[in-house]
Amino acid sequence: MQVFLGKGPERIIIINLQRGDKLLESIREQLAKNGIKNAVVLSAIGSLQRAVFHRVTNMDESPVDEFVTLEKPLELASLQGLVIDGEPHFHMVVSDLSQTYTGHLEEGTTVLYLAEISLAEISGINLKRVKNELNIALLKENSN
Numbered sequence: 001m002q003v004f005l006g007k008g009p010e011r012i013i014i015i016n017l018q019r020g021d022k023l024l025e026s027i028r029e030q031l032a033k034n035g036i037k038n039a040v041v042l043s044a045i046g047s048l049q050r051a052v053f054h055r056v057t058n059m060d061e062s063p064v065d066e067f068v069t070l071e072k073p074l075e076l077a078s079l080q081g082l083v084i085d086g087e088p089h090f091h092m093v094v095s096d097l098s099q100t101y102t103g104h105l106e107e108g109t110t111v112l113y114l115a116e117i118s119l120a121e122i123s124g125i126n127l128k129r130v131k132n133e134l135n136i137a138l139l140k141e142n143s144n
C-alpha cells in the first residue's frame with residue numbers, strides 16, 4: 001500500500017459536452033489547455049451514443065482485458081477516477097434499457113445528447129503512474 005497526501009482542492013473545472021463530443025478526448029484536451037496535472041472526478045452524468053471500455057476477465061497475476069464497444073442509447077450514470085500527471089484513469093458506469101456495464105473508459109466514447117463533468121484540481125502532489133513487471137500501473141512520486 002502507498003498513501004499520498006495532497007494539500008487540497010484548487011480550481012474546479014466544469015465541462016459541458018454536446019452531441020457528438022468525445023468524452024475522454026475532450027476531458028484530456030481541457031486538462032491540457034488549463035494546465036491541470038492532478039485532479040479527481042467530482043461528478044459525471046449524461047447520455048452516450050457510443051461507449052468504449054475495457055474490463056478484466058481473469059484472476060491471474062497479469063490482467064487480460066476484454067475491449068467492449070457499445071453503440072446504442074446509454075445513460076452515463078457515473079465516471080470515477082483520478083488524473084495523475086495529466087493522464088486520466090477513469091472507470092464509468094453506463095446502462096441501456098435492460099443492463100448495466102462498467103469498465104475502464106477508452107477513447108471513442110461519444111456523447112448522445114449531453115454530458116456534464118466536474119473535476120477538482122489537487123494541489124501539493126507530484127505523482128506519476130509506472131507499470132510494474134506484471135503490467136499493472138502503480139503510483140510513484142515524480143522525482144523531476
Ligand SMILES: [Zn+2]
Pocket residue numbers: 089090091104
Ligand atoms: Zn482502469
